[in-house]
Amino acid sequence: MRQFAKPALALVDSMRAAAAIKPLQAIAFGGAPGSNSHQAAMQFAPDALPLPCFSFEDALEAVDSGAAGCAMIPIENSQHGRVADIHFLLPESGLAIVAEHFMRITHCLMALGDGPFEAAYSHPQALGQSHRFLSERGIVGLSHADTAGAAAFVAESGKTNIAAIAPALAANLYGLEIVEREVEDAHDNTTRFVVLAKDALDLVELAGAQAMTTFIFEVKNIPAALYKALGCFATNGVNMTKLESYQKGASFAATQFFADIEGAPGEPRVDAALDELAFQTNGVRLLGTYAQARKRG
Numbered sequence: 001m002r003q004f005a006k007p008a009l010a011l012v013d014s015m016r017a018a019a020a021i022k023p024l025q026a027i028a029f030g031g032a033p034g035s036n037s038h039q040a041a042m043q044f045a046p047d048a049l050p051l052p053c054f055s056f057e058d059a060l061e062a063v064d065s066g067a068a069g070c071a072m073i074p075i076e077n078s079q080h081g082r083v084a085d086i087h088f089l090l091p092e093s094g095l096a097i098v099a100e101h102f103m104r105i106t107h108c109l110m111a112l113g114d115g116p117f118e119a120a121y122s123h124p125q126a127l128g129q130s131h132r133f134l135s136e137r138g139i140v141g142l143s144h145a146d147t148a149g150a151a152a153f154v155a156e157s158g159k160t161n162i163a164a165i166a167p168a169l170a171a172n173l174y175g176l177e178i179v180e181r182e183v184e185d186a187h188d189n190t191t192r193f194v195v196l197a198k199d200a201l202d203l204v205e206l207a208g209a210q211a212m213t214t215f216i217f218e219v220k221n222i223p224a225a226l227y228k229a230l231g232c233f234a235t236n237g238v239n240m241t242k243l244e245s246y247q248k249g250a251s252f253a254a255t256q257f258f259a260d261i262e263g264a265p266g267e268p269r270v271d272a273a274l275d276e277l278a279f280q281t282n283g284v285r286l287l288g289t290y291a292q293a294r295k296r297g
């Protein structure tokens, strides 16, 4: 069911009503109020109106339809890697990345009782980030659309033998007890989020800031295709900070890559690298240029 559990509905409705009055000030996020994405949105833009959406896809759609000025989307986690689907959703959304935001993620085990628990519900990323904690206690991780939504679901269930893994705020919002704090397996657990909007940033706004540029490209199906693609950045002295491969479709013939570099189009060495990349590959698509939120290297 693509609907938040009952304990979240009043808050979701009031946030949606406030956002509907001033959509340009609204920041859409995937998850119920109290989710990590909600908290990242508020850290990034404390005066914005948070707009809860059931999924990341719905949050992107809210920007596309004009229901929100931008969306806050998790893209990768230091412990558990890529956030599923984002590599397909971002390019397909047609939106531009206008900012990045890093947030230290800390999870709590929360429930109506104090255990023992057969299962804990959460977003698959949060379950992955707390994998050791759960397996040491014999608690089965069960996937839910988001962390805070899982807390609302556990509250609605009335059951004392299930728990949620979610931010502390969610326990507060949905009336659960925090059984254990900091259940993430690594204590520097951090998620990188990106902010997406309809219009790309005007590069003039980035003057003086270290810029990042995110793009996707598809290599030709020939030997050394990736070597040649990466050579474009090596010879032009451009620092690549992220490179991830993924398959599009089921042919497995042409691999796509999702990449971040330091620098912006308009800088001669970046322009030269991207021009050469276009020549060496089946296509390059820029997803956005924005200010670096954390120094790399």
Ligand SMILES: O=C(O)C(=O)C[C@]1(C(=O)O)C=C[C@@H](O)C=C1
Pocket (backbone or CB within 6 Å): 030, 031, 034, 035, 036, 037, 038, 074, 075, 077, 083, 105, 123, 125, 126, 145, 146, 147, 148, 191
């Ligand atoms: O469910 C949430 O709380 C989310 O905001 C999603 C999400 C993610 O998908 O990465 C965000 C940050 C954390 O890494 C865990 C979960």
